[in-house]
Amino acid sequence: IVNFLSKPVITGFTSAVALIIGFNQFRNLLGLDFVQSDQIQIILQGIWLELGNFNYHTATIGLISMIIIIISRRINKKIPNALMVVILGVLLMKYFGNIFINVSIVKDIPSGLPKFGIPEFDFDLIRNLLPIALTLVMVGYLETISIGKSLEAKQDEYRIRPNQELIALGISNMVGSLFNAYPSASSFSRSAINYESGAKTGMAALISVVMVLITLLFLMPLFYYLPKTVLSAIIIVAVFGLVNFKEAGFLWKANQLDFCLMLSTFIATLFLGIEFGIITGVGLSLIVLIFRTSRPYVVELGKVPNSNFYKNKERFEEVVLDEDVLVFRFDAQLFYANASYFRDRLEQMMDNKGSALKLIVLDAESINRVDSTGVEMLKERILFCQKKGIIFYLAGVKGPVRDDLFRSGILEIISLDHFFMRANQAVRFYKTGDKVKQEKYAKYIHQAYK
DSSP states (O other): OGGGOOHHHHHHHHHHHHHHHHHHTHHHHTTOOOOOOSSHHHHHHHHHHHGGGOOHHHHHHHHHHHHHHHHHHHHOTTSOHHHHHHHHHHHHHHHHTTTSTTOOBOOOOOOSOOOOOOOOOOHHHHHHHHHHHHHHHHHHHHHHHHHHHHHHTTOSSOOOOHHHHHHHHHHHHHHHGGGTOOOOOOOHHHHHHHHHTTOOSTHHHHHHHHHHHHIIIIIGGGGTTOBHHHHHHHHHHHHHTTOOHHHHHHHHHHOHHHHHHHHHHHHHHHHHOHHHHHHHHHHHHHHHHHHHHHSOOEEEEEEOTTSSOEEETTTOTTOBOOTTEEEEEEOSOBSTTTHHHHHHHHHHHHHHHGGGOOEEEEEOTTOOOBOHHHHHHHHHHHHHHHHTTOEEEEESOOHHHHHHHHHTTGGGTSOGGGEESSHHHHHHHHHHOOHHHHHHHHHHHHHHHO
């Protein structure tokens, strides 16, 4: 499944989630009272309806915090801007809280660590919760891989290993269940803040764990006066950095199909929610994969003058095309999904040649694999050509593909003399009858097959 999370899908998904998280934080940034959601239209509607009731003091502190973070980042990224605005916010509300009226602060947070306990094993409850549990697993895992791959592309210190991430998430949630923990996965906002802070290895997470433990045990009273708008400012600046405009512009120029894939994932995530965004991204990736493999590039080749090369006639205007010879290339594996397309394109090229056609050469250098459906279709086409008096040669067939053809009985309808190393050798053999070289190659193939 992870292999179907292409870069355009990840770009669209993470950019949309970044916007959703960022706009949700406007609730605390501006002191608004609207329902948080993972659908952007609901969030924007809530902001619009409550915008006239924003808290001036809350908004001022939040916006100034954002400005401090942005300016300090531009001066030097090593400046601990998040810690700096947290300390300033706490000091401001502790000593000047009577001036900044109705600014929401963190207040009392229970200190200490959660207690250990064995979960209850109720099979009826497990049966009822299993569908949503599987959904949480899938969404949480794909979110983790998405944010991981997104940040992986921005550095060269580490590589994401999907199986390792899945095992780690599983173990962490199993252990967490013994302490009444939430189901956990990667956090877009926390990962963005971690990246912006310059973290490059897993050691950053271990340090965070130690700091959280120390904070829960000893430092919770210090955060009593921390304004929530400061936390929102930190998150907004961090997550909006995940909106990848540069990648969108690149895809528009480089590959518009990938751009449409990214845009569709972005829109689906933005307006339908995170779960539907993931499903849309993976689903569209599968559709694109099926489309590309079922309709690969098929082209007629022509001989480059004064050479032994055959090239794409659509790219090289100077190539020579013989009326009685059709040389074509199929740029994909030949299997059940594109066997009919192969046959249709071959028939179309044969019709274009007309009755003068006497030789067909399949340049199979780009065919890496065949299945039973592809082989049977190829055998059927060869027999069809034989009935019409047309010779069918194969050139550049790779060893594993040739083995599959031989095991499937293709030598029952054609001989080893129909296999060549290069397309030009096949055409020359047809025109000049250079049997010496062909007999040597046929002997080589026979020995290799044995």
